Amino acid sequence: MDLPGRIGGYVVERELGAGGMGTVYLARSRGGRAVAVKVARPELAADPHFRARFRVEVEAARRVGGFHTAPVVDADPDAAAPWLATAYIAGPTLSGLLAEHGPMDEPELRLFGAALAEALQAIQACGLIHRDLKPGNIIMADDGPRVLDFGIARAVESTRLTATGTAFGTPGFLAPEQAQGLEVGSAADVFALGAVLVAAAGGSAFGEGTPMGLMYRSVHEPPDLSALPQGIRPVVADCLAKDPAHRPTPERLLDLFAPDTAPYTPTLPVPAKPTPEPTAAVGTAAAPAAGGLESAATVAAARHPDPRPSFAQQAPRGQVPTTARLAKRRTGLFAAGVVGALLVVGGAGFAAYTLNGSDDAPFPEATHELITPHRLAGGVYELESEELPSKVKDEEDSKDVTYIQASYAGTEKAHTFQEVRVSGEYGRFKNPERDRDALMKSVTRTGEETVQSRKKIRTPGSSVEFSCETVSSPAYDTITVCAWGDDNTVGSVEFDLSDPSKIEQAAAETRKIRDDMRKPIA
Numbered sequence: 001m002d003l004p005g006r007i008g009g010y011v012v013e014r015e016l017g018a019g020g021m022g023t024v025y026l027a028r029s030r031g032g033r034a035v036a037v038k039v040a041r042p043e044l045a046a047d048p049h050f051r052a053r054f055r056v057e058v059e060a061a062r063r064v065g066g067f068h069t070a071p072v073v074d075a076d077p078d079a080a081a082p083w084l085a086t087a088y089i090a091g092p093t094l095s096g097l098l099a100e101h102g103p104m105d106e107p108e109l110r111l112f113g114a115a116l117a118e119a120l121q122a123i124q125a126c127g128l129i130h131r132d133l134k135p136g137n138i139i140m141a142d143d144g145p146r147v148l149d150f151g152i153a154r155a156v157e158s159t160r161l162t163a164t165g166t167a168f169g170t171p172g173f174l175a176p177e178q179a180q181g182l183e184v185g186s187a188a189d190v191f192a193l194g195a196v197l198v199a200a201a202g203g204s205a206f207g208e209g210t211p212m213g214l215m216y217r218s219v220h221e222p223p224d225l226s227a228l229p230q231g232i233r234p235v236v237a238d239c240l241a242k243d244p245a246h247r248p249t250p251e252r253l254l255d256l257f258a259p260d261t262a263p264y265t266p267t268l269p270v271p272a273k274p275t276p277e278p279t280a281a282v283g284t285a286a287a288p289a290a291g292g293l294e295s296a297a298t299v300a301a302a303r304h305p306d307p308r309p310s311f312a313q314q315a316p317r318g319q320v321p322t323t324a325r326l327a328k329r330r331t332g333l334f335a336a337g338v339v340g341a342l343l344v345v346g347g348a349g350f351a352a353y354t355l356n357g358s359d360d361a362p363f364p365e366a367t368h369e370l371i372t373p374h375r376l377a378g379g380v381y382e383l384e385s386e387e388l389p390s391k392v393k394d395e396e397d398s399k400d401v402t403y404i405q406a407s408y409a410g411t412e413k414a415h416t417f418q419e420v421r422v423s424g425e426y427g428r429f430k431n432p433e434r435d436r437d438a439l440m441k442s443v444t445r446t447g448e449e450t451v452q453s454r455k456k457i458r459t460p461g462s463s464v465e466f467s468c469e470t471v472s473s474p475a476y477d478t479i480t481v482c483a484w485g486d487d488n489t490v491g492s493v494e495f496d497l498s499d500p501s502k503i504e505q506a507a508a509e510t511r512k513i514r515d516d517m518r519k520p521i522a
Helices: 048-061 094-101 106-125 156-161 187-200 211-220 230-239 250-257 310-314 322-328 432-444 500-517
Strands: 010-018 022-028 034-040 072-076 083-087 138-141 144-147 276-278 295-297 368-370 381-386 390-392 398-410 419-429 450-457 466-473 477-485 489-495 518-520
Touching: 010 034, 048 072, 048 083, 094 138, 094 187, 106 144, 106 187, 106 230, 106 250, 187 230, 187 250, 230 250, 368 398, 368 419, 368 489, 419 432, 419 500, 432 466, 432 477, 432 489, 450 500, 466 500, 477 500, 489 500, 500 518
Parallel strands: none
Antiparallel strands: 010 022, 022 034, 034 083, 072 083, 138 144, 276 295, 368 518, 381 398, 390 398, 398 419, 419 489, 450 466, 466 477, 477 489
């Protein structure tokens, strides 16, 4: 199928899907950021009624923030085919995750329910009603679930523009008032949240069958909660109450799902009077359009960001926080998605270091930096998500250091490895080998890990020695990590590899990836 070459200022790469409103494309900004662009169908674009509604929804959607949503970064309601661009969030949908890994247990359901409640808080705070919350509109990203709306959320004001008696949404997740074509409020989203939790537990609140049959049961029959653990059935039953007035608010749901959660203490101190700088969402988000996103303070990241396994250090088994428990279900490799380095947007301190530095030696001059190309190793891996480059605080043996991290998925050319995650630092280092080992430890160490294989490998024709380990841990199953520290960069590559006999292949692949990531500074 022919793809549009460009939508607005974004170059289209491929189609992501199609729905009732139009088609969604993966596209990239001029700066290389990935966005999901939804383009309205031609018959809708020709309808002035639709354009009026679309304009209202876009203005309201621009104001939505929060941890569990995808921000709107650009839109053009006046285009020949109106379109909306949001940050692209990599990851499977909840539907895909459940198909691959099966239903969630009670701790996961509680954490998942709390995350959805926070998402609804953010949406409703801007006067929006999602109206189509369902497993297919929830992305299970590395840093936790994200609520999307490829039909885009409708503003409260736009309900006046909806034809009376018309139901909008997905049968099986529609609140009774929606199914009857009545005016809806924010309680309709809470009803859908309850139905989503039943689905996440492996059930179906209103069974299977035709759309009309599903809507009839949602209006007239009690939901089937048999798939849910006993501990959360009362909460979900309240969400699925027929009367909107009897459903809990998102704030109340947070109290019910996470009653014993201690107040959050920031890992990094935030200045009392920060200097605002624009920051982007986690993952491959696009640069925000003017007025589209709020600003946030720049905060220096820790020297070596906490690894994904740090969740295993911080919480007992069975009580791992949301972003670890839910992301771990996705893959053994990308098990926990939040590190301190995500917090920063700042100027890159382009600098370099020498291999044989000492603590009292002068800092060397800059020669190279690390980048995250769209493809690695001759097109074997394609960029899936990346984090913003993070300025790291200075130490006695390191200065002007910048941290980067990205995830890549294997293309049709991939054979041995299907997923890789790269982490790296560039700056002014006095002892890069020591920093290599520290970076590697930050990736693999949990306190419960078992090293299956450990080698120092110099691939044929290379002057760089790679330190490689195959490590198992309850926090992330089994991974193989290869790291380097040379005259310009420090980096590590994680592979979805559990066979220690293939560690030499991992080292050879790391060499190719390192060569693609290192870029001379002009």
